[in-house]
Amino acid sequence: MPNELKEKHLDQSIDLTAEEWVHFEKKSLNEECGLFGVWGHPAAARLTYFGLHALQHRGQEGAGILVNDNGMMKRHRGLGLVTEVFRDEKDIEKLTGSATIGHVRYATAGGSDLNNIQPFHFDFHDGALGLAHNGNLTNATTLRCELEKSGAIFSSNSDTEILMHLIRRSHHPEFMGRVKEALNTVQGGFAYLIMTKDSIIAALDPNGFRPLSIGKMSNGAIVVASETCAFDVVGAIWIQDVQPGEIIEINDKGIHVERFTEKTNTTICSMEYIYFARPDSNIAGVNVHTARKRSGRILAQEARIDADIVIGVPNSSLSAASGYAEESGLPYEMGLIKNQYVARTFIQPTQELREQGVRMKLSAVRGVVEGKRVIMVDDSIVRGTTSRRIVRLLKDAGATEVHVAIASPAIKYPCFYGIDIQDRDELIAASHTNEEICEIIGADSLNFLSQDGLVEAIGHDKLCLAYFDGNYPTPLYDYEEEYLDSLRKNVVKL
Numbered sequence: 042m043p044n045e046l047k048e049k050h051l052d053q054s055i056d057l058t059a060e061e062w063v064h065f066e067k068k069s070l071n072e073e074c075g076l077f078g079v080w081g082h083p084a085a086a087r088l089t090y091f092g093l094h095a096l097q098h099r100g101q102e103g104a105g106i107l108v109n110d111n112g113m114m115k116r117h118r119g120l121g122l123v124t125e126v127f128r129d130e131k132d133i134e135k136l137t138g139s140a141t142i143g144h145v146r147y148a149t150a151g152g153s154d155l156n157n158i159q160p161f162h163f164d165f166h167d168g169a170l171g172l173a174h175n176g177n178l179t180n181a182t183t184l185r186c187e188l189e190k191s192g193a194i195f196s197s198n199s200d201t202e203i204l205m206h207l208i209r210r211s212h213h214p215e216f217m218g219r220v221k222e223a224l225n226t227v228q229g230g231f232a233y234l235i236m237t238k239d240s241i242i243a244a245l246d247p248n249g250f251r252p253l254s255i256g257k258m259s260n261g262a263i264v265v266a267s268e269t270c271a272f273d274v275v276g277a278i279w280i281q282d283v284q285p286g287e288i289i290e291i292n293d294k295g296i297h298v299e300r301f302t303e304k305t306n307t308t309i310c311s312m313e314y315i316y317f318a319r320p321d322s323n324i325a326g327v328n329v330h331t332a333r334k335r336s337g338r339i340l341a342q343e344a345r346i347d348a349d350i351v352i353g354v355p356n357s358s359l360s361a362a363s364g365y366a367e368e369s370g371l372p373y374e375m376g377l378i379k380n381q382y383v384a385r386t387f388i389q390p391t392q393e394l395r396e397q398g399v400r401m402k403l404s405a406v407r408g409v410v411e412g413k414r415v416i417m418v419d420d421s422i423v424r425g426t427t428s429r430r431i432v433r434l435l436k437d438a439g440a441t442e443v444h445v446a447i448a449s450p451a452i453k454y455p456c457f458y459g460i461d462i463q464d465r466d467e468l469i470a471a472s473h474t475n476e477e478i479c480e481i482i483g484a485d486s487l488n489f490l491s492q493d494g495l496v497e498a499i500g501h502d503k504l505c506l507a508y509f510d511g512n513y514p515t516p517l518y519d520y521e522e523e524y525l526d527s528l529r530k531n532v533v534k535l
Contacts, residue, residue, distance in 0.1 A: 074175040075099030082262035086136035089143040095271040100145035103158035107171040110138030112238040144173040171236030174201035176459040179229035180518040221301040230458030240292035249285035268322040308505040308514040336498035337364025344488035348414040352376030361448035362418035411439030425469040429482040445484040450509040465527035
């Protein structure tokens with residue numbers, strides 16, 4: 042971020058240009074992708090459409106479905122939401138076959154163009170293959186350079202394609218052996234779905250950063266999804282999670298589980314519980330809504346605030362807000378309403394129109410907050426710009442005080458495993474104290490959940506907490522020097 046833009050960020054009174062506002066609006070915490078696959082159902086493509094729709098929160102830039110019809114693979118993909126990509130009924134009808142893999146995408150590696158939209162489809166002399174990926178490889182740059190030097194040609198600039206090149210270059214006599222060898226070469230966060238002519242293969246990195254689960258339908262069809270909420274939509278029942286280091290083959294014989302490595306260390310991304318996953322999903326046996334509600338309760342114990350009402354910022358903070366209200370004994374009110382049907386409105390030529398766009402997306406309920414001391418519960422603060430605008434919105438609606446309570450620790454470090462925050466310059470808590478952040482966002486007080494409180498709320502400690510403490514569970518490989526540079530530039534004031 043340019044220095045002059047940082048200065049504007051810290052000064053509420055200075056108007057941002059349209060281009061600068063785009064920078065702040067577009068850059069927020071975003072999950073990379075969602076995966077969904079079906080084996081053994083005559084309406085596999087239609088089920089995948091519904092499954093991807095349930096996973097839409099994991100990626101809004103593009104979507105695609107690859108279907109296997111007796112060994113013949115067909116694909117439809119495009120830019121936009123699932124309903125936009127599959128706008129015409131014929132888009133689904135032409136995808137005949139009983140096996141599919143599907144994908145919704147938010148780009149963290151590679152640009153937002155059609156060539157990067159998954160699933161990828163490869164036609165080789167010995168058969169076709171499909172590939173979909175959720176996560177981010179930390180050694181992608183090195184591997185791609187090595188592969189290109191040896192003659193590999195890439196059709197996208199996504200890190201996903203690297204795995205297929207590694208599979209094809211392996212000399213192992215068996216296909217599963219080649220896949221295992223490739224999985225032991227890539228590093229970082231990954232959940233993969235691979236389609237062959239007679240199976241779907243699911244694999245999860247040795248740390249299990251991203252969730253991946255398997256379900257079963259009443260007719261015996263097998264379903265794979267990034268989140269269990271997608272099972273409910275298609276009528277499937279959860280049967281097992283893909284464990285870190287596992288490679289699972291699904292075919293007409295059933296489910297066959299193997300391991301590609303024994304060197305595992307389960308560290309599930311804590312942000313899945315805090316922000317990314319839908320509240321009706323279960324991750325490692327923990328319901329997301331329950332974890333968030335507990336985080337609100339613990340936050341209320343840690344930060345006792347004299348106020349009149351508690352409100353949550355829609356939508357991912359509502360569970361934590363209800364927990365905070367119950368624990369504090371304060372009324373839980375709907376003080377903020379989100380319009381679910383407003384598209385992006387941040388590219389506006391004037392400050393007045395930009396502010397109008399904000400109010401189109403999120404409205405303060407004056408009848409609820411006017412004259413009240415409000416505790417505003419949110420899941421996280423990244424740059425502080427959104428928090429600042431919501432605090433101002435509440436005060437403009439008549440709130441006498443706005444106390445911000447964050448149901449997670451302060452985010453001080455970037456993520457390199459599949460979340461689009463890879464620069465400490467983007468994180469306000471990396472270079473400002475709580476008191477400074479409170480002043481910047483215009484709140485009357487600011488409190489974060491402790492790291493111990495977060496672990497207690499989730500209910501297990503097999504978590505990646507690097508956002509908060511900088512303790513990364515794996516080497517950073519290609520990102521190491523970039524990360525060290527960001528540490529040198531941003532020293533948190535104590």
